[in-house]
Amino acid sequence: MELDVDSTSEPMETRDPPASREKSRHKYHVQPSSLGGDILSRVGSPSLSMSEAFSSRSASLYQDEDANFAVQSERGCGITCCWSRTPRLRGGESYPLLSRRWKYTSNETPRSLSQKFRPRSFNDMVGQNVVVRSLLGAISRGRVTSFYLFHGPRGTGKTSASRIFAAALNCISLEEHKPCGLCRECLVFFSGRSRDVKEVDPTRVNRVDRMRSLMKSAETPPVSSRFKVLIVDECHLLDEETWSTFLNSLENLSQHVVFLMITPDVDKLPRSAVARAQRYHFQMLKDSDIAVRLRDICVQERLDFEQVALDLIAAKSNGSLRDAEMMLDQLSLLGKRITVSLVYELIGVVSDDEMLDLLDLALSSDTSNTVIKARELMRSRIDPTQLVSQLANLIMDILASKSEEDNSEARKRFSMRHASEADMQRLRNALKILSETEKQLRMSKSQSTWLTVALLQLSSLENSLGANDSKSSCRSAHEKDGDFSSTSSAAERESHKHIVPCSCGKLHQLGIERDWEATLESIWDKATQLCRSNSLKSFLRKQGKLSALSVNQDLAIAELQFHHRDSVSKAERSWKLIASLLQSILGCNVEIRINLVLYAPTSRCARLRKLSFGLFNCSRRIQQKKAKSSLPYGSSDSDYSDLTSEKPMIKDKVVLPESCHHRLEMVRALRSAEGNVLSMGTTSSHRSLLQDNAAPKTPGCGTESVKKEWESNHDCGFSQDWLRDQSATLCWRTPVSPRRKVPHERQRSPLVGWVLPCGTAK
Ligand SMILES: Nc1ncnc2c1ncn2[C@@H]1O[C@H](COP(=O)(O)OP(=O)(O)OP(=O)(O)O)[C@@H](O)[C@H]1O
């Protein structure tokens, strides 16, 4: 079966392939109106009316059925598209399309600005000077090869350039500048009636036999032109076998055949194909080039505009002139002056200044304002995905110190406030978080929640980063006091920089005061929101609290607080689920520790309003599972039970003593008395820790007396068995020494007792 591309007849309706139908719809629509313009009248008419040619929408080379493949294709007459969506003329008149000053008459309605301002000569091409010069050089030097590959980002002019190049190859003008748009060949080409230039649909030719037919038909000499040009847009859609067939035949092609292949993604092509092509890379256009082109269009279209608005459009179009033109198109439809705020409003981005505000708040751990600002932005204008990407772009710009002179006042202020190396490090980390968040958002229904959580994490990580530099007097005070840090190993302190809940209610890391309670509250809130089991959710919200959090790159240790032993038991049973929820929010492995905080009811404890017991929950690290981490937990009974099947650490039978402090001492004494307790420590360091802590310090609290007391109170204390069971994982520390003067603020601190995981207690 031979494909005779030269035989032509009536123009026929193009049948767009499914893959390119969208594009074709957009690109090749014909407008029912007429052409005009001075230059048009100066030029002679081609034999057929140009309108007919344009309205033909040209011939498709291939039809669906194999049987009539060649027959149908014989009706092809040239490029498959109407080159410039030129309106159909009714009166048989015909005009050349190409003109530097070519204009639409008032009754012509091109579908879009992009369509209307499609380049028609190399001079119209923006920002691809090297490509243009090289292509012109090939023509003028007569060094035209048979296989060209145009690749690069979308909307940068590949398709336009391929058509211009095809026209230039056949232009018979003696002028250096080609295509002239006026010669016979140009007229035929731009009228869409060229029988020697065709656009080939890659999905229809994507079969070995069809490609073979195409190559064979290409061998027949051109009808009237010098070159037979075949343009294959989206050529990455061709299979390897089709490519092989093409490449095999390529060498035997005669000199007059030129293939122009176009793709936005050269990596999808077989290497052998790429290697044999003359490659032309179309780069992303510079913002400044785009802005100039937009200005040109605005002037021609008599649009009222602010130059900064055009600059903004250019900056937001990712180097694609088509994208920029489409934005301008939409704005022009509003019939208003094109201003910066209109651009922001229409394209759903927020101003850099507002973004900087948000970033500033997030980095400064101003939790409530961060949340308020993020919600405000999302409510009014921007969707979370867009916000994440805009924020990431902004951070990248800041890190790259992009165009200092273009910087707004807000950007300068931000840069001054965040200029140190540590700040840069924080921003790099923020980028990491945002990139993870972007992935999460794609799978999540509650995008705004995730985004808010991500913003809150920016500050959490910040704490982990700069803790070494911490000069916080408050933190030093903690360390000197031997507060919880005294129970932490040096290694743990090194690897986990705590968000330190200080007695004054603030975090003081990096010397910045933080509203830590609000941060923790918000994290807890988000975590529990993810829990779909309503009963567990309400239990965690009412009874539980995230009282502290320490984060390093890989692991977060979350301290949870409950006020009743039953709650502790329940929480213990659900520890896996709780850890999973927190893991989802924090995006890293989580260890949880469950603390019991009691309100001391007796006169002995009257001085202390609260006492807490830190119970180490042997929470193993949970490997992050990508698929699961993004989903809400506890969504069904089954996954709930799965997560809660772990044996509870605290048995129901445990009854806490009336006098917590006293009992605590008693327990320690008991441990000391029971030699086996020490031998049950998991590590030598753990044993020594137990030993240290187990020595009774209270006068009159000797082993015997404690035992007696224990026995007399066994119904309201810990069972010995239980204590033995737990001794490997349970460590105690005196909340407050009775002889030590308790500072007033410390009495108010909810975190009096801390416990180490055995593994890290060294
Ligand atoms: N370099 C450019 N110079 C002038 N106009 C351009 C340029 N790039 C894009 N445009 C504008 O964008 C529209 C689309 O361009 P074109 O189809 O040539 O891009 P493309 O790179 O082939 O994109 P795609 O890969 O999506 O097909 C053109 O009609 C034109 O208005």
Ligand SMILES: [Zn+2]
């Ligand atoms: Zn010409």
